[in-house]
Amino acid sequence: MPELPEVETVRRGLEPVLDGHVLADVVQRRPDLRWPLPERFAERLTGRRVMRLRRRSKWILIDLEAGAEVPETWMVHLGMSGKMLIDGAETADLHHDRATPQKHDHVVVTTDAGARITYNDARRFGAMDLWPTATLSEHPQLATLGPEPLGNDFNAAVLEVAFAGRMTPVKAALLDQKTVAGLGNIYVCETLFRSGIHPTRMAGSISAKRVAVLAREIVATLGEAIEAGGSSLRDYRKADGELGYFQHAFKVYDREEKPCVTGDCVGEIRRIVQSGRSTFYCPKCQR
């Protein structure tokens, strides 16, 4: 499910319950997610204080105070179906209640303030790791990532260089986390639509001017989605304690055969499959 905006929303939702708090109790309910969890995972998290929550691409990075060892970072990737659910002392009004674990609840953390954070992941494409904070950028999953689209290292020129010579559809190039980090299937479709670029166009063949539009739309689209996530976060307690899922109106994603939303466009959204994944686009607006 989650792409960069959803992951950022989850990070922001976790912040008030985790930041500055001690992980008083950690329960690991199976040995692996996508990969085996690190040795003595629960034991190594237990008793450590959270110093900061960061995000890199689709990874949530939870910096921990040094325990018996050096400062380490608890890394969390939600994969396709990973969810973070919060309940406990401060959310006793929730009908959502994890007192007894439910199906696919894999990791359960209780803080010193009595908040309970449950990681639930049906498809188990998610991942967790524990890595020294000082060398985090060398972690195998982080080392190859491209620039953070909402960071200072991303702009039109950078995207142009990344596209240069790429004889692959721009859709695939944008899904490649080495090009830009954090985009997934939905936001690639949306940004290409907003940029008027056809998804099958070869990345290396797009003019500098149009790459600049694309870079700008990537930043704008992600920013707006995070904003939408933030507003949903403010009343997530009314829902079910599940972080990161929010209503967002997509212009093309999952709108096959629906009318194009562009003002005077009479076209309808089309769905094609590119490298095994659905692409949605307007054949009239995107060239």
Add this chain to the structure above:
DNA sequence: CTCAGCTCCTGCGGGC
């Protein structure tokens, strides 16, 4: 090296 296709896993919705 680059790229397309397959793969992991479970759940859900549509068609019959």
Add this chain to the structure above:
DNA sequence: TGCCCGCAGGAGCTGA
């Protein structure tokens, strides 16, 4: 109602 199929927001691996 139940069964079967295709599909799902990620991304690593394989082999051409």
